[in-house]
Amino acid sequence: MPIFAVHYTYTDATAADRATNRPEHRAWLNALVDAGTVLSSGPYPDGSGALLLFRHEDASSLTELLSNDPFARLGLIEAVRVVEWLPVMGAFAE
Template sequence: MPIFAVHYVYTDATAAARLENRPEHRGWLNNLVDQGTILTSGPYPDGTGALILFRAESLEFVTDLLPQDPFAKLGLIEDKRAVEWLPVMGVFSEE
């Protein structure tokens, strides 16, 4: 099944609101991890965004899920990019 990389972009203006709402955001992510839909997720150390790796049938499935993220519902994501990713080695490759 394909893997999709989702890059979130954050701004300093939403840092306090993200901190306040992080438990709900992480709960949403953890539920998708438990379902096998998210492989891993985490913020960039400089606070500019985050990376989420999804295993899903299609990009459309992923993009339909993203508005359900509590951060998205609250307008805390400045921008996002979702692309199919093809790992050719390591733990996420199919070889």
């Protein structure tokens, strides 16, 4: 199954609301980790966004899944970029 790198872009204007809603956002992600859908995720240290690695059937159904993220539902993500990724070495290579 393909792996996708998902890049979230955040703005300073949503920082307080993201902090408030982070537990719900992380609970959503943790459920996807438990299901094997999320391989890894985490914010960029400068607060500009986050990188999430998903194992999913295709980009369009992943985009639909991402719309369920509490951050997305609340309008706290400035931009989302979904890119299929082909790891050839390391932990995620097949």
